[in-house]
Amino acid sequence: MLLLDIRDLTLAFGTGPNAMPAVEGLSLSLSQGETLGLVGESGSGKSITALSIARLLPSPPARYLRGQIRLDGRDVLTATPRSLRELRGGVVSYVFQEPGSSLNPVLRIETQIRETLRQHRPQAADRPEVIRLLERVGIPAPERRCREYPHQLSGGMQQRVMIAMALASRPKLLVADEPTTALDVTIQAQILELLDDLSEEFGMSILLITHNLGLVAQLADRVAIMYAGQIVETGPVPEVLRSPLHPYTRLLLNSVPQLGKDRARLTAIPGSVPSLPNVPPGCRFHPRCPHAQPDCRQIEPVELPAASLNRTVRCPYALTFT
Amino acid sequence: MKLLEVTDLQVHFPVERGWFRKPIEFVKAVDGVNLELAPGETLGLVGESGCGKSTLGRALVRLVNPTAGRIRFNGIDLLTLEGKALRQQRRKLQMIFQDPASALDPRLTIESIVGEALEIHQIVRGRKARRERIGQLLTDVGLHPDHRNRYPHEFSGGQRQRIGIARALAVEPRFIVCDEPVSALDVSVQAQVVNLLHDLQEQRGLAYLFIAHDLAVVEHFSHRIAVMYLGNIIETGSARSVTRLPRHPYTQALISAVPALDPLTRRTRIVLGGDVPSPIHPPKGCPFHPRCPLAESRCRYEPPVPREILPQHWVSCHLAK
Structure with a gap:
């Protein structure tokens, strides 16, 4: 059974003629134990999608216009406040980009983790469990650290505390929104290793949201590439990264410099990501696409199965270029 | 002939306490750095946050004053200069910042931002010449000259970085410190800016100090790379040599930590324990x-002490071979 099943999600900010669609016709699914990478540049709608899973976006201004989100068999968009409270933490936990601003600066680490435990596993809300969790995420001297405040910890340590907190409720799905973007590469490697171990140990699914294709290559099983509020390509990581189909994915992969590969010039994608009110008609990528056809300007492409059964691509010409 | 020669450069910031603001300790942000740069060359400077790479960059253009050491630019000792003489030299040393949104004054038009330096250094005379020069600069960085009367908020991140580059180029510098010029930009736009910097270097023979934490970008863009850790340069050599034959254990860990794009070559990561120690009390020894x-x-x-382990490839490690 699918743990997370998003169908045709369409979400806009504002009302009437000023409504700005941030996510349009998005479908995603995730099974137990799977890691999905959701990749996109800023403004592509990836974080909004992530926040929608537990309905964390204040509504209004966000409005769900179409679609369905099923999480662990429950319909999120019509869930009662009580059932939402059970889903949040109980089924899905979040780890965000900046641990420093997600932790409460005036509470000790222990107090913050116990708060989560009291909510979801009241019988285990004690110090030994807090120490066990901190130990599990690799914090040295947890007995001492749990009495400290967030500012006494480094960025990497703070992110470990966030992960410990997310794990405290034993979620089935961990949504990690740019979990390592604020961290240095050596610390990033530590956190990646940790996430990988945890998903294996607890059979936990991970939705990894990032702009870094390298992270997806290292951690994820499947990948979905977003552009301007839509998914343009999905599939298993090795297939998508080795033989991308959508022109955007191809260009994105070519514009990332790689260690140890000689290339005099990077392939740059002309122009920039369109902002919400200025999404072009037709295919949203057509103004920047080197293969754009006249009808790309008018006809909005749909997601089509491509190359293999578990891949889709939102470009009718994807299989025609070489 | 070397364009820039830095010898034993130190930047220590005092940590002050008490009523009389008595310095009790020092943050040793840059602690004895030596480096050289030839005209038209790019030196990539990599390291984790807090290693002192930005402070080093700022010290080179004297945005912070070094506490000790020597910087020779074009044979002139920069650290003894003051007033007008310093201003004249500054014209040849420029800087591009990480976050173009906060590096540009939101209340000035692009024309004023780029033109300010032209006035200060009296590079062009007359309004017409000034207009022409600004138009040319905007064209050089890939912007439209008609955009001159717009304000920074009307541009995207990549375009703002181009404005920052035009401003740096206005005074015809020979050396530009680029402090994380692409890390705030979207991946698809990064390549545009990197390519632009590359073209400008070829056209004008600029030398760059390219500061970044993304090793792949640095390898791609630089002729030589210096790796910094806790205020010291621990390894330096040609970009190829440092990234393919890293000899310092820190450089090796740094390179292995870069996630590879190819899912089938999941690299064996050397995962370093712990965090970077405080630059107030750096560890003794190495x-x-x-x-x-x-x-x-x-x-x-x-x-x-640095040893030349491979030709032109220096490593500060007792155990490196």
């Missing part, structure tokens, strides 16, 4: 020894 997987007893008390 600054890297508390995190080094190979550390021996002498690493704890004897600071390593």
